[in-house]
Amino acid sequence: MKYWYNVDTGEVQTDDTKSRGELMMGPYDTEAEARNALASARARTEQWDEQDREWNSRGTSAPEADD
Template sequence: MSGIRWSLGSPGPAAPLDPGLTRRELLVPYWYNVDTKSVESDETRGQDANVMGPYATEAEARQAIEHARENTERWDDEDREWDAKGATPGWDDEDQED
């Protein structure tokens, strides 16, 4: 599979807040606009913008595509490992713990 996978799920536990962040950085989420390849804030983002985020800082938003690529590579590796084990799509509920 090629391309970048998108996930709407939780990225995992939140990182601890950087005590050096300004009040504005704490209150205004940032977004990476996929079409313009630029970082936008809630204040500048268009309502129909094609964005990734939100991110707590501009720096995190600038890294959005790189993080998406890293996740996609990791997920593709996991898929290949899964396929190599002869796994089939889906699962059997009997194999799941309650």
């Protein structure tokens, strides 16, 4: 069975009870993973933002093209 997090209601739902047309996150293997969907997404976004800042701080100058 898979679990889903309903962003609109804040409820964890199963495949059998999953709302249609709602903003859903998942599927997750466990109810606990689904319950923590927003925190997991926030942590991944913060990690990606930090990687972007590191990338940008290194500079992204392209090599000059020969004409």
